[in-house]
Amino acid sequence: MTEATSVPPGRWTHSHEEDHDGVEVYRPAGYDFPPARGRSGIEFRPDGTYIDWAIGRGDANEARPGRWEPAAAGGLRIITAGEQRVLVVALVAPDRLEIRPGGPR
Numbered sequence: 001m002t003e004a005t006s007v008p009p010g011r012w013t014h015s016h017e018e019d020h021d022g023v024e025v026y027r028p029a030g031y032d033f034p035p036a037r038g039r040s041g042i043e044f045r046p047d048g049t050y051i052d053w054a055i056g057r058g059d060a061n062e063a064r065p066g067r068w069e070p071a072a073a074g075g076l077r078i079i080t081a082g083e084q085r086v087l088v089v090a091l092v093a094p095d096r097l098e099i100r101p102g103g104p105r
Helices: none
Strands: 010-015 024-028 042-043 048-055 061-071 074-081 083-093 096-104
Touching: 010 048, 048 074
Parallel strands: none
Antiparallel strands: 010 024, 010 042, 024 096, 042 048, 048 061, 061 074, 074 083, 083 096
16 A cells, blocks of 8 residues: 555445544445445545445435545545535555545534
8 A cells, every 4th residue: 555645536435344543444336345234435536526425214325415625734625515524545555545534624
């Protein structure tokens, strides 16, 4: 794995079993996860749009659209439905994305 310098495009699913030390771990769409009652996810698109894939009714994913933009210190500002938060992409690999939530901004 390498340190991240940019946002990795595509849809990523939260692998909560692998979270560690305040870092959230995500795997690419199509990853073979163990059974779980719903999984949230995130999607970064090259045009700056963003989808927060929240767990909705019946454990199905519910799309919450927004946008992302660069923030200070290698962070990403995520803007969805009146909410802003900053994420720091800690590590990126083809099969793994690690994000440190930075809180609301």
